Amino acid sequence: MTVLPDEKMATEAVVDFFNVHNRPYSLSDIQEGLKSKFPKTNVQKAVNSLLEQRRIKEKVYGKQKVYFPAQNSKQSPQDLNDEIRTLDRQINEINTKVEAKEGAIKTIQAQYSERQGRLTLAEACGKKMELDAELRTTKDALEAFDGVALVESKVKEQVQKEYDRMLGIYRKRKRMCLDMLDTILESYPKKKANLYEEVGIETDEDAGFNLVL
Numbered sequence: 001m002t003v004l005p006d007e008k009m010a011t012e013a014v015v016d017f018f019n020v021h022n023r024p025y026s027l028s029d030i031q032e033g034l035k036s037k038f039p040k041t042n043v044q045k046a047v048n049s050l051l052e053q054r055r056i057k058e059k060v061y062g063k064q065k066v067y068f069p070a071q072n073s074k075q076s077p078q079d080l081n082d083e084i085r086t087l088d089r090q091i092n093e094i095n096t097k098v099e100a101k102e103g104a105i106k107t108i109q110a111q112y113s114e115r116q117g118r119l120t121l122a123e124a125c126g127k128k129m130e131l132d133a134e135l136r137t138t139k140d141a142l143e144a145f146d147g148v149a150l151v152e153s154k155v156k157e158q159v160q161k162e163y164d165r166m167l168g169i170y171r172k173r174k175r176m177c178l179d180m181l182d183t184i185l186e187s188y189p190k191k192k193a194n195l196y197e198e199v200g201i202e203t204d205e206d207a208g209f210n211l212v213l
Helices: 005-020 027-033 040-052 077-116 121-143 153-185 192-199
Strands: 056-061 064-069
Touching: 005 027, 005 040, 005 064, 027 040, 027 064, 040 056, 040 064, 056 077, 064 077, 153 192
Parallel strands: none
Antiparallel strands: 056 064
């Protein structure tokens, strides 16, 4: 298969990157380390090519794939074990960072969802202005009563007693009037409304007199 110039340059850049940074990296980290000089597809093809050539290795941790340089087979088993432990530690560090970033993203998303139901700054300012206006109106209404002498309880009792007395008289006289009219209506040939009109009687409703008895 013919390798395009851009793909070849990307492969060489990935090799140089691993020669300088001898540690595990994800595909995104590699592309970022190359300062995004190559499209992600070219970087992926370069990584796949190096995997086929066994110049780098791949290790999967959950959904995360990391790549690291293939080690020299002439190394001693102890050196290889040490390097594997180092790589595992570095990979764990990467996973920890990824999990931290994912947690931060979830926190931001939760905060955003929570704030969706809240007022915006402009809405809050408008609401505050409305409340301030209501408060001023209430204060003005209260100030109108400043200096006004309160009615003493003794005076209130006297007024209430007089009101109850007059109300009793009103009820008594109204009842007497209605009884007289009922007596007349027994022999009156027309309707009640005609009698009231002829006599000139005005009911409470006609006069707009709405007294709760």
